Amino acid sequence: MKIYVFAALKDFIPSELEWTDVSVKTIQDVKEVLKTKYPAAENLLEACRFSSDLEILTFDQEIKNYENIFVIPPSSGG
């Protein structure tokens, strides 16, 4: 599974991560592991959404169905 992070998250977390940890089962697990590994990003992670290539994912969704997970900070487009 690959994790991609964007924008200000890259100040704390590498932009691309590859995980093989089988204990990570849901999007919520991904979020918790990221918070533990990168405590400086905790506040920002709390405000983030998670997505696949094409859709926003809820926290209870199982990640086994997705090859790529994207961590999306609050938008600042326009």
Place this chain on the structure above:
Amino acid sequence: MKTYSLSHPQVVVNDLHISAVDISPVDLLKDYHHPEAGAIVLFSGEVRTDSNKEVLYLDYEVHTSLAEKMIHDILLEAAAKWNLKMALCIHRSGRVDVSSAAVIVITASRHRKEAYEANQYIINRVKHEAPIWKREYFVDGTNEWGHNCSCSTS
């Protein structure tokens, strides 16, 4: 940029919503017309500087596959809600200089009320929901991630 097509039987919705190259409001207005639309509303969001700290340019990062789908869905939803004849949106990625367009929304309907309302609805949702982030580069050599939209993302 120019490979647009009809993607919905009743409404013209453009197919490419993220552009790595300049976008031109004038060209878009010239290219798109609908015989049943009497009102065309165009919003162009241009990069501006700030009196406190002079901006050189913005650099937009985009989660492209998701942004394309989200913007397309927003356009189709708005088109259905306001009975639009055209709904177009293009947002830049990469470097955009001051006074250049970062995002353009065009709406067209039979009468102006629907086109105005739908245009504002579309730009609000694109700004608040689409996975797009600006990094501001200043004349003094510093840079920072842009502030998040002040509105709710819900």
